[in-house]
Amino acid sequence: MKTYTLITGASQGFGKAMALEFAERKMNLMLVALPHSGLPQLSSFIKEYMDVDVRYLELDLSTTKSCYDIAEYVDKHKLQIKYLVNNAGVLSRGLFEGLNEEFILKQIAVNVTTPTLLIKLLLKNMKAAAPAAILNISSMASFFALPKKQVYGATKAYLTSFSKSLGKELKKDNISVTTICPGGLNTTTRLCYQNRILGWIPRNTVLNPKEASRIAINAMLKRRKLIVPGFINKCLMLLDKLLPEFIKDALTNREINKFPAGKLQT
Template sequence: MKSYVLITGASQGFGKALALEFASRKMNLILLALPDSGLPQLSNFIKLNMNVDVRYLELDLSLVENCYAVKNYIRDNNLQIQYLVNNAGVLSRGFFDALEDDFVLKQIAVNITAPTLLIKLLLPNIKTIDNAAILNISSMASFFALPKKQVYGATKAYLTSFSKSLAKELKRDNISVTTICPGGLNTTTRLCYQNRILSWIPRKSVLNPEDAAKVAVNAMLKRKPLVVPGFINKLLLALDKLLPEFVKDKLSNREINKFPETNVI
């Protein structure tokens, strides 16, 4: 029986890079992404050029019923999930008091509810195969208090903490849980521009999604619990524990003021 890698948020950016990385290792894919995001085209490209089986579902994971739709699709098609990759996420938009209520709730739904519920719903399937794994895509923002990233950082802090606890529980089932916490990624034209105007150290912390995807997949296959890709990111994490709060505030405010409030960062 074939086994599959299920990847959420797979049509663009880091999710697309992950899909291509897994496919390059001859792993079959089930790709999830929003409608009209280019998912059918990506799926057909991978299937034709990389000699793996690719299934796809276009749906909005901010809606709870769509998590159940994923479970039902896998059950009805008798598919075996070996690796579950929770990548879908809603990024930051601005200061908290300027955010629309619906946006905040959608961010929480996609970043917290969807990965939690998908793991819960798919665990019975995942438990039936040897050496299964879950890869949760968190963020460096989960470790820092950053203006304009308040909800995003909090949702990623949840995912990091949740993953650590879940890993201990699932060890008895031989299912590993890996969390990767990348910093900035050059995933869109806007983010590429924003990353270029950062000061030297934050700019050097930015990775290409293809490089981060290779690190993430290797970490998952090696069953590592937590990975921060990139030397500069590891350095920033170490410095955060050493620097006094007023210095960190000054540095973060200097970077955040470079962007208009409405930008996605």
């Protein structure tokens, strides 16, 4: 049976960069993203130029049904999922009071419910492909208390914590769980613009998606548990342990206040 890497949110940004990186390493792909996001074109391109098999499913990952649909497709087509990359995520920046309720629930569904359910539904399949690996895309926001990123940060804190515990359980099945916590990634046009006008330190925490995808996949293949990519980001994690709370508050508030309140970052 052919083995596949399943990547959610593969149509653009970090997910697309990872799809290309996995394909370069001659791994077959199963890509998932929303309808009309260019997945058929991306899949044909990778198939034609990179000589790997590519399957794709256009689904709304904010619904639990999408996870069952993925599991059903995998079973029906007898695909063996060796690597699962939970990348799809809804980003945001805005005061809690100003966030739309529907948006909040969708963010929690895509960032929390879907990766959890997908792992649950694909576990049996992945056990048969062992040694196998799960790569969960979290964020440095999962470690800090950031105003205007309260729900987003909390969804990523869930993913980081869930991955650490799950990794311990799945060791016996020879399935590793790696969490990558990027600081910033130059993915969408809006993020590229926002990242350019940041101060020196935060600007230098930002990585390009290609570089980050290489780091993430290498970490997953080395079965690392948790990785914060980038030298400055690693230094910030160390500083976080050393600095008193009031200095950290001053630093995070100063940067976060540069953007208009209530505006979403997506």
